[in-house]
Amino acid sequence: xxxxxxxxxxxxxxxxxxxxxxxxxxxxxxxxxxxxxxxxxxxxxxxxxxxxxxxxxxxxxxxxxxxxxxxxxxxxxxxxxxxxxxxxxxxxxxxxxxxxxxxxxxxxxxxxxxxxxxxxxxxxxxxxxxxxxxxxxxxxxxxxxxxxxxxxxxxxxxxxxxxxxxxxxxxxxxxxxxxxxxxxxxxxxxxxxxxxxxxxxxxxxxxxxxxxxxxxxxxxxxxxxxxxxxxxxxxxxxxxxxxxxxxxxxxxxxxxxxxxxxxxxxxxxxxxxxxxxxxxxxxxxxxxxxxxxxxxxxxxxxxxxxxxxxxxxxxxxxxxxxxxxxxxxxxxxxxxxxxxxxxxxxxxxxxxxxxxxxxxxxxxxxxxxxxxxxxxxxxxxxxxxxxxxxxxxxxxxxxxxxxxxxxxxxxxxxxxxxxxxxxxxxxxxxxxxxxxxxxxxxxxxxxxxxxxxxxxxxxxxxxxxxxxxxxxxxxxxxxxxxxxxxxxxxxxxxxxxxxxxxxxxxxxxxxxxxxxxxxxxxxxxxxxxxxxxxxxxxxxxxxxxxxxxxxxxxxxxxxxxxxxxxxxxxxxxxxxxxxxxxxxxxxxxxxxxxxxxxxxxxxxxxxxxxxxxxxxxxxxxxxxxxxxxxxxxxxxxxxxxxxxxxxxxxxxxxxxxxxxxxxxxxxxxxxxxxxxxxxxxxxxxxxxxxxxxxxxxxxxxxxxxxxxxxxxxxxxxxxxxxxxxxxxxxxxxxxxxxxxxxxxxxxxxxxxxxxxxxxxxxxxxxxxxxxxxxxxxxxxxxxxxxxxxxxxxxxxxxxxxxxxxxxxxxxxxxxxxxxxxxxxxxxxxxxxxxxxxxxxxxxxxxxxxxxxxxxxxxxxxxxxxxxxxxxxxxxxxxxxxxxxxxxxxxxxxx
Numbered sequence: 001x002x003x004x005x006x007x008x009x010x011x012x013x014x015x016x017x018x019x020x021x022x023x024x025x026x027x028x029x030x031x032x033x034x035x036x037x038x039x040x041x042x043x044x045x046x047x048x049x050x051x052x053x054x055x056x057x058x059x060x061x062x063x064x065x066x067x068x069x070x071x072x073x074x075x076x077x078x079x080x081x082x083x084x085x086x087x088x089x090x091x092x093x094x095x096x097x098x099x100x101x102x103x104x105x106x107x108x109x110x111x112x113x114x115x116x117x118x119x120x121x122x123x124x125x126x127x128x129x130x131x132x133x134x135x136x137x138x139x140x141x142x143x144x145x146x147x148x149x150x151x152x153x154x155x156x157x158x159x160x161x162x163x164x165x166x167x168x169x170x171x172x173x174x175x176x177x178x179x180x181x182x183x184x185x186x187x188x189x190x191x192x193x194x195x196x197x198x199x200x201x202x203x204x205x206x207x208x209x210x211x212x213x214x215x216x217x218x219x220x221x222x223x224x225x226x227x228x229x230x231x232x233x234x235x236x237x238x239x240x241x242x243x244x245x246x247x248x249x250x251x252x253x254x255x256x257x258x259x260x261x262x263x264x265x266x267x268x269x270x271x272x273x274x275x276x277x278x279x280x281x282x283x284x285x286x287x288x289x290x291x292x293x294x295x296x297x298x299x300x301x302x303x304x305x306x307x308x309x310x311x312x313x314x315x316x317x318x319x320x321x322x323x324x325x326x327x328x329x330x331x332x333x334x335x336x337x338x339x340x341x342x343x344x345x346x347x348x349x350x351x352x353x354x355x356x357x358x359x360x361x362x363x364x365x366x367x368x369x370x371x372x373x374x375x376x377x378x379x380x381x382x383x384x385x386x387x388x389x390x391x392x393x394x395x396x397x398x399x400x401x402x403x404x405x406x407x408x409x410x411x412x413x414x415x416x417x418x419x420x421x422x423x424x425x426x427x428x429x430x431x432x433x434x435x436x437x438x439x440x441x442x443x444x445x446x447x448x449x450x451x452x453x454x455x456x457x458x459x460x461x462x463x464x465x466x467x468x469x470x471x472x473x474x475x476x477x478x479x480x481x482x483x484x485x486x487x488x489x490x491x492x493x494x495x496x497x498x499x500x501x502x503x504x505x506x507x508x509x510x511x512x513x514x515x516x517x518x519x520x521x522x523x524x525x526x527x528x529x530x531x532x533x534x535x536x537x538x539x540x541x542x543x544x545x546x547x548x549x550x551x552x553x554x555x556x557x558x559x560x561x562x563x564x565x566x567x568x569x570x571x572x573x574x575x576x577x578x579x580x581x582x583x584x585x586x587x588x589x590x591x592x593x594x595x596x597x598x599x600x601x602x603x604x605x606x607x608x609x610x611x612x613x614x615x616x617x618x619x620x621x622x623x624x625x626x627x628x629x630x631x632x633x634x635x636x637x638x639x640x641x642x643x644x645x646x647x648x649x650x651x652x653x654x655x656x657x658x659x660x661x662x663x664x665x666x667x668x669x670x671x672x673x674x675x676x677x678x679x680x681x682x683x684x685x686x687x688x689x690x691x692x693x694x695x696x697x698x699x700x701x702x703x704x705x706x707x708x709x710x711x712x713x714x715x716x717x718x719x720x721x722x723x724x725x726x727x728x729x730x731x732x733x734x735x736x737x738x739x740x741x742x743x744x745x746x747x748x749x750x751x752x753x754x755x756x757x758x759x760x761x762x763x764x765x766x767x768x769x770x771x772x773x774x775x776x777x778x779x780x781x782x783x784x785x786x787x788x789x790x791x792x793x794x795x796x797x798x799x800x801x802x803x804x805x806x807x808x809x810x811x812x813x814x815x816x817x818x819x820x821x822x823x824x825x826x827x828x829x830x831x832x833x834x835x836x837x838x839x840x841x842x843x844x845x846x847x848x849x850x851x852x853x854x855x856x857x858x859x860x861x862x863x864x865x866x867x868x869x870x871x872x873x874x875x876x877x878x879x880x881x882x883x884x885x886x887x888x889x890x891x892x893x894x
Contacts, residue, residue, distance in 0.1 A: 047891045055891075059872075062851065062861075068357075282463070326515065636736065679691055789827065
């Protein structure tokens with residue numbers, strides 16, 4: 001027995017030793033592959049393709065300033081440096097755009113790739129590329145050459161994510177897999193991903209289709225879920241304002257600029273308009289497939305770091321802010337511009353901060369600009385040059401439509417249009433799958449676009465739905481726009497830069513050193529025959545609901561030096577009812593824009609950039625100013641001690657959502673619980689797509705203010721055991737008791753019910769960092785931290801409410817309690833403030849840090865500053881750049 005014991009002991013000792021050695025080996029290997037990714041930031045690197053030496057300076061925050069002798073070298077260096085810092089992010093981005101995720105991530109990405117291939121982004125991007133000017137193509141090629149110089153230099157010694165992905169997919173070893181050369185088409189395709197994420201409303205069309213079928217009251221009942229824009233809410237470009245364009249123009253009689261709908265000269269003209277399309281009845285499988293299609297669209301955007309939020313309805317409150325004030329209102333006497341575009345949160349940031357500077361400014365090399373860029377694309381997207389500054393927020397335009405097609409009963413390979421039988425266009429695609437067999441697919445298209453319904457087999461017996469989208473229907477020269485903006489010197493040049501811009505439509509604000517402020521809303525926005533809006537599925541067979549063209553570019557909204565001396569944009573309505581064209585109606589309710597204006601008005605004396613930064617961090621929830629009095633008027637009386645405490649905290653709340661706020665926690669948990677109590681019973685599985693959207697807030701406000709509203713007639717099963725049917729007072733009291741009970745169960749003593757305990761942010765790498773493999777997640781993702789703000793505040797740190805609902809695709813998923821769903825997923829991706837009197841005084845921040853290489857100095861180093869509302873200097877002049885530089889790298893011509 002002793003001998004057996006000794007043998008077992010030795011074996012256990014050996015096993016422990018072997019496991020320890022394996023762990024040590026993995027740590028050593030991980031250290032080696034991690035350090036491979038670190039960017040060289042000092043010394044000299046010989047880079048193929050350069051004509052002259054290029055200087056790359058970095059400051060304490062890692063902000064990159066590139067100085068070159070000519071345009072070619074400037075953009076080649078930008079490509080090289082982007083690859084140094086963000087090559088893994090760029091690799092994932094181009095695979096998203098091409099629908100090639102499955103090659104690395106296996107069969108779990110097939111559905112996503114199938115969807116992307118169906119949308120034909122890369123096909124449309126090639127058409128854009130072919131239409132670009134020779135100068136633009138040269139910039140894109142120089143950028144690609146820089147990326148490829150880095151790829152060649154690192155072949156066989158790539159960093160950890162490439163190694164892990166290569167091992168998991170079977171495509172590489174400890175040196176990583178072989179990276180394909182970067183191409184201009186990769187960059188052009190990324191623009192399609194961006195446009196998809198920030199423009200269109202196909203998901204809301206799907207929701208309306210499903211809601212019409214579920215509610216039984218037809219379109220009218222569904223429309224109750226989408227209250228009209230409040231006539232008292234702010235409008236960016238109201239009709240009749242001096243110094244503006246757009247409103248007050250007349251609708252053209254014929255097709256407008258940019259029409260390309262496939263109609264030939266001898267084809268029959270469109271018949272008179274018909275009502276909304278008749279969509280065949282949906283089976284449960286059809287409905288589930290359509291919901292999944294809509295959500296897949298959002299999942300793609302989230303993976304790309306351009307997340308539009310949860311659910312099918314609108315943006316669910318994800319939003320951006322920008323504003324500009326004239327020198328009449330500032331201490332310096334020059335305009336001040338502020339911008340904080342809100343995107344999905346990932347690791348690393350969607351942006352990288354950089355400057356592009358020609359050593360001698362001339363027509364052949366006019367760049368002298370700083371700001372933020374998208375890794376994978378040249379130029380500066382948002383920022384300023386020596387003359388002008390600019391910022392953007394999303395318009396949320398209606399640029400996508402679903403058309404229900406009628407298959408020819410005599411031939412399933414054809415469809416009917418105006419009595420004619422036309423063949424489906426068919427494109428074959430092969431999806432390669434890492435570790436599995438390739439997937440073959442055929443993509444069918446009609447004159448209206450690709451058949452979105454072909455993506456999911458559950459729609460085989462359902463409606464045949466084609467999708468038309470501006471940026472794949474027409475040539476889109478958005479990339480060229482940024483090359484022109486970067487070197488623009490006046491409002492006329494800035495506005496002219498958008499001449500070929502297609503999507504995504506953005507609210508662009510402008511300021512210049514001469515004292516002018518301005519605004520431009522560019523892009524291709526369709527004009528429709530028949531029903532002028534694009535809210536519902538259109539009839540494809542009759543030809544009476546076609547796109548007849550696009551809003552003429554010279555009649556799109558713009559402003560120059562408005563008389564009130566400011567322009568405020570926060571995804572609110574771009575125009576009012578006097579504007580003769582349909583842009584869309586998925587506006588933010590206007591609370592953020594109104595709050596910004598209120599804060600500007602409240603400043604005693606003249607405005608400074610410090611005032612602007614304070615406004616960017618404002619956490620006031622303006623809708624609560626309407627909701628709480630309406631709830632009070634119901635005479636609510638919670639029955640439990642915790643319910644009474646929660647209600648008192650709401651009544652005492654200052655309407656701000658700071659980290660230590662208990663009133664914010666009380667309000668947000670009760671608001672979500674009441675939204676669910678009102679809408680869940682009627683909408684059923686669609687509630688998870690609607691609750692939490694800005695539309696649900698506005699409908700909720702109308703309902704709370706009217707105790708006789710039919711939406712109060714709810715089934716209250718599970719709501720505190722109360723009958724509550726037709727009893728707003730009883731229902732609200734029961735909901736508050738239930739919300740308090742959940743807080744007590746989840747958070748313990750009420751002293752711990754602070755907003756920061758629930759409202760935390762963790763920046764996750766979108767692929768390996770969200771894989772469910774704990775060691776990889778710990779490797780890539782920094783720890784969570786409390787953060788202020790909330791959905792609907794100017795500091796619009798958004799959270800997804802979907803996790804409180806059952807997951808129809810995962811029957812084992814256990815829904816979260818209402819108070820457990822406030823983890824932040826979206827918000828201000830970048831903040832900039834700039835006074836045009838002091839360009840070197842500009843301040844900036846991005847969410848995470850410059851590097852995308854885990855454990856590098858600038859991997860996540862800006863998160864504490866961002867969370868605390870702090871910023872870093874954005875150097876611009878040569879002297880200021882030199883004074884702030886802490887690391888200098890020379891890219892040497894061979």
